[in-house]
Amino acid sequence: MKYAFWPGCVSKGACPELYQSMIKTSAKLGIELEELYDGNCTGAGVISEHEPELADALNARNFALAQKMGLSLINICSTCQGVQSLVQEKLDRDEAHRAKINAQLAEEGLEYTPGLVIKNFLWVLAEDFGLDKLRQQVVRPLTGLRCGPFYGCYILRPSRILGMAEHPERDHYLEQIIEAVGAEPVDYEGKNKCCGFPILTNNRTNSLKQAGGHIAEAKDEGADCLVTPCPLCHLNLDAQQPSAAQVIERELGVPILHLPQLIGLAIGIEPAELRMDRHVVGTQKVLDKVLAKVGA
Amino acid sequence: MQVNLKVRRFDPAGDGDARYQSYSVDMPENATVLDALIQVREYVDGSLSLRCSCRSAICGSCAMRVNHRARLACKTKVTEVAEREGDEIVVEPMGNMPVIKDLVTDMEVHWSKVRQITPWLQPTGPEPEREYLVSNEAMLDLSHTMNCIMCGACVSDCTVLEVDTKFIGPAALAKAYRFGGDPRESRDPAAHVQKDRLQYLSDVPGGIWDCTRCNMCVEVCPKDVRPMDRIMQLREMAGEAGVKGSIGYRHGGAFANSVRRLGRLDEARLLPDSVGFWNVPRLLSEVPGALRLLRAGKLPWSHAMPWHKPIPGIKHVRRIVDQVRKERKASSS
Numbered sequence: 119m120k121y122a123f124w125p126g127c128v129s130k131g132a133c134p135e136l137y138q139s140m141i142k143t144s145a146k147l148g149i150e151l152e153e154l155y156d157g158n159c160t161g162a163g164v165i166s167e168h169e170p171e172l173a174d175a176l177n178a179r180n181f182a183l184a185q186k187m188g189l190s191l192i193n194i195c196s197t198c199q200g201v202q203s204l205v206q207e208k209l210d211r212d213e214a215h216r217a218k219i220n221a222q223l224a225e226e227g228l229e230y231t232p233g234l235v236i237k238n239f240l241w242v243l244a245e246d247f248g249l250d251k252l253r254q255q256v257v258r259p260l261t262g263l264r265c266g267p268f269y270g271c272y273i274l275r276p277s278r279i280l281g282m283a284e285h286p287e288r289d290h291y292l293e294q295i296i297e298a299v300g301a302e303p304v305d306y307e308g309k310n311k312c313c314g315f316p317i318l319t320n321n322r323t324n325s326l327k328q329a330g331g332h333i334a335e336a337k338d339e340g341a342d343c344l345v346t347p348c349p350l351c352h353l354n355l356d357a358q359q360p361s362a363a364q365v366i367e368r369e370l371g372v373p374i375l376h377l378p379q380l381i382g383l384a385i386g387i388e389p390a391e392l393r394m395d396r397h398v399v400g401t402q403k404v405l406d407k408v409l410a411k412v413g414a
Numbered sequence: 415m416q417v418n419l420k421v422r423r424f425d426p427a428g429d430g431d432a433r434y435q436s437y438s439v440d441m442p443e444n445a446t447v448l449d450a451l452i453q454v455r456e457y458v459d460g461s462l463s464l465r466c467s468c469r470s471a472i473c474g475s476c477a478m479r480v481n482h483r484a485r486l487a488c489k490t491k492v493t494e495v496a497e498r499e500g501d502e503i504v505v506e507p508m509g510n511m512p513v514i515k516d517l518v519t520d521m522e523v524h525w526s527k528v529r530q531i532t533p534w535l536q537p538t539g540p541e542p543e544r545e546y547l548v549s550n551e552a553m554l555d556l557s558h559t560m561n562c563i564m565c566g567a568c569v570s571d572c573t574v575l576e577v578d579t580k581f582i583g584p585a586a587l588a589k590a591y592r593f594g595g596d597p598r599e600s601r602d603p604a605a606h607v608q609k610d611r612l613q614y615l616s617d618v619p620g621g622i623w624d625c626t627r628c629n630m631c632v633e634v635c636p637k638d639v640r641p642m643d644r645i646m647q648l649r650e651m652a653g654e655a656g657v658k659g660s661i662g663y664r665h666g667g668a669f670a671n672s673v674r675r676l677g678r679l680d681e682a683r684l685l686p687d688s689v690g691f692w693n694v695p696r697l698l699s700e701v702p703g704a705l706r707l708l709r710a711g712k713l714p715w716s717h718a719m720p721w722h723k724p725i726p727g728i729k730h731v732r733r734i735v736d737q738v739r740k741e742r743k744a745s746s747s
Binding site: 176277 | 737
């Protein structure tokens with residue numbers, strides 16, 4: 119199992135623990151990653167607001183780089199997934215547009231041709247790797263850990279471009295994975311909603327009300343932690359959590375895990391290797407619950 | 415088939431609390447949620463209130479939440495919902511607006527926002543002798559938005575309206591595009607019509623830059639209006655019309671410039687570039703957050719340093735950015 123790996127800007131920037139935990143976890147699972155070192159930012163949906171053609175060209179460049187490797191593309195960011203799926207749908211549907219965009223790539227000797235498979239780590243785990251195989255690799259079942267899923271908008275919506283017709287369970291994979299690693303999924307309304315990160319710069323109060331509201335709701339439902347496949351959600355839910363707590367005037371203190379960290383813990387990787395220490399909201403509460411069981 | 419409904423009930427004359435009531439009715443296989451609700455009202459419990467009219471997904475009266483998602487009850491087959499989401503169908507009134515009784519909401523919130531955006535065309539200059547001619551291309555672009563039946567589903571599930579009642583919201587902003595994006599609206603720079611519209615939508619609290627791009631409205635709209643996409647079109651139009659003073663607009667520019675410079679996002683510079691280096695109060699307010707990131711080893715300060723290397727193929731990224739911008743400029747002039 120080998121993929122062209124697009125880590126996204128945030129895992130190489132403000133969430134270095136995501137990159138490191140992905141490298142460790144995928145290696146232990148036996149998923150081989152060939153990193154797209156020369157890939158460029160997807161634009162996170164921001165560039166496409168102002169300059170849609172530019173976002174299309176930049177993403178087509180990444181697609182073509184992956185195709186040059188002859189591999190499917192894996193990402194570890196719900197936002198990257200959403201942008202990549204949206205651009206891919208546009209390029210695949212409109213031949214004339216594709217030709218125009220490909221003309222921008224020609225000088226670099228690149229060309230995008232329809233047919234590239236692009237999957238977030240979440241989808242790869244459930245569809246390519248398989249939950250049964252994941253269960254077999256669990257050596258440290260996360261029994262007793264109550265974990266709330268937090269998807270991130272762009273891996274769920276718009277569903278028409280995210281393969282939901284072909285894979286109708288995609289909006290339940292996080293719960294399935296939480297169960298597969300022995301933890302208990304916590305249901306709460308905010309799991310499918312917006313973390314608020316896209317408006318953090320423009321309207322900080324609204325953004326933090328959104329983040330804080332979802333964390334508080336999950337906490338009220340008894341969640342020990344949340345898990346997300348999106349580092350942008352992680353930034354608002356973890357790094358901004360103390361500010362969000364102030365805005366909604368509530369104590370929060372809910373650790374937010376990246377998906378590869380949750381898997382990594384269950385398949386026996388040491389917390390230090392997963393950089394569980396690089397969180398704003400300390401993860402010790404989670405580790406105490408998980409490690410105590412096996413006396414580690 | 416037996417259809418099991420769990421309906422949220424609220425009686426303003428009662429104790430002020432909402433409660434859920436379960437009903438089970440025998441319905442044909444092709445029944446809609448609205449058919450089942452009408453069956454309840456007519457034969458089981460005459461006190462149930464709901465709003466409906468055409469029963470054909472045209473009038474937009476019967477928008478309500480079915481299994482926690484806004485939909486037209488008349489367009490939602492019970493079998494489809496039950497198959498995918500379980501036997502018991504939860505029916506609730508729309509969100510983000512006050513409930514009058516049971517499934518009937520007060521939609522004034524929605525209408526007031528539609529009135530707020532000047533929902534009509536503003537042509538200037540002499541009237542043409544015959545009808546205004548509009549190109550097919552322009553009308554096709556607007557046709558999405560013209561499909562809106564004002565049902566309020568997008569308003570109900572908007573994630574920004576949940577935290578901020580000032581947000582103009584998806585339906586009204588889509589309507590603003592329907593008029594602002596229409597070639598019959600005056601584009602005469604001297605008349606300031608288009609620019610004023612965009613300036614207002616950009617500056618007003620709850621305007622176009624407050625949308626969080628969550629796609630919820632795109633997902634729940636029963637008419638494929640894709641309101642969020644229209645808000646993005648308004649943002650693009652604002653830039654083109656020279657409405658560039660907002661943090662939202664500058665954020666987009668800062669983002670693209672960062673990609674042009676490094677090939678990747680420069681997180682450390684994004685905030686000052688977006689809010690402005692001179693915006694000291696705002697930057698100071700971010701200091702505690704930055705210190706938290708620093709303490710956790712998460713502040714990518716090295717990205718902002720001159721020695722931070724761009725991606726290997728940066729010259730290609732820069733060429734693409736410049737070339738696309740050049741072509742865009744040529745096609746708009």
